[in-house]
Amino acid sequence: MDAVAVDPAVLRAALVESTPALVCVIGADRRVLLVNAALERSTGWMSEEVLGRSFYEVFAVPHEAALAREFVEDAVRTGVAPPQEGDWRDRWGGTRRVSLLSSVVRDDEGRAVGVACVGVDVTAQRPEEARLREAAASDPLTGLRNRTALLAALQEALADPTSDGVAVLFCDLDRFKSANDTHGHDVGDQLLREVAARLRGVVGERDVVARLGGDEFVVLAPGAGAGAASSLRRAVEAVLAEPYATPHGCVALGASVGAALGRHGDDGERVLAAADRHMYGIKTQRRLERAQR
Structure with missing residues (x-):
């Protein structure tokens, strides 16, 4: 049976949508560029509601909004996005505890243009761990x-x-x-x-x-x-x-x-x-x- 050629870009898009991890890509201007299905399920926010809006205005809890803003600015400036854990606001007025591994997104010329956040919803685990x-x-x-x-x-x-x-x-x-x-x-x-x-x-x-x-x-x-x-x-x-x-x-x-x-x-x-x-x-x-x- 001959192998079917699949466009790598299609595979990457399918992976982002199918993974249970929460994926959010934030531009250098701190606006949301992409959210995947897992993030939609966890927070209730649909893509059409958040794309183009400032990340810290949608997801960041009020007392951490400044930190969220600084996180993106520092990552783009330094090229380093350290692991994070914090509370994200959901669409229903509650919060979700999210553990994040992030990376800086670069364009074809190597310039930092945003941050890709891949997270795990640990809301249920933290009380039990405590x-x-x-x-x-x-x-x-x-x-x-x-x-x-x-x-x-x-x-x-x-x-x-x-x-x-x-x-x-x-x-x-x-x-x-x-x-x-x-x-x-x-x-x-x-x-x-x-x-x-x-x-x-x-x-x-x-x-x-x-x-x-x-x-x-x-x-x-x-x-x-x-x-x-x-x-x-x-x-x-x-x-x-x-x-x-x-x-x-x-x-x-x-x-x-x-x-x-x-x-x-x-x-x-x-x-x-x-x-x-x-x-x-x-x-x-x-x-x-x-x-x-």
Whole structure:
């Protein structure tokens, strides 16, 4: 069977129309020169409605219109169109999140005459990705940050040269094991969730609260000096010492809270370990005092 000759230009046009990728070609004057069927389906904008109109007036959300305009101008001027991700307006008043790979379009003499954008509509994926990231950074029982997220936040705070430092409070609950063994794991879980809620209520907006596991909790207070750390430590001990209501009556827990201060350039693991050692020293001293009574 003889091969059928097909005009390459026809093949290219067919590819543009058949691909599931969103294709938009923008001229140097920022006017839309071409949109394909996938882009029409994603945004609702038909070719006849947008061709010849300024790209940033049709697709760009208002707060990104200036950036969209600069993107085309810079690409034509420099010959480089870096990858982008942003929100595109659709015809129904909503937005679509689009991840783009773009290239500069040149004429036969090599002059930059526009930008070709090839994108993927990632609107549906981003919320799920955000949910998965949140789940990976959270303690499933309390919703607090987990150890990995805590250390990341601590290292970020310690890497900030403009910061006054960071206070780390290491909290170990007192008498939790006894309450858990006596009243059961459901009550134990209820107590841990209540501890988490109390800690959230006593810390500042910038502070991070994490559960490391078991009955160990950590509060991270960026910018807190020695005085602020001492005040926060007393507030944490006081709020965790208040009785906890359960189906079996009130339960008294309390907590031993150690503190450490980290400075710019310190290692996060070492600062956390220092707060842990301080907590252990406090817990040991209290045990000795009770034994001597």
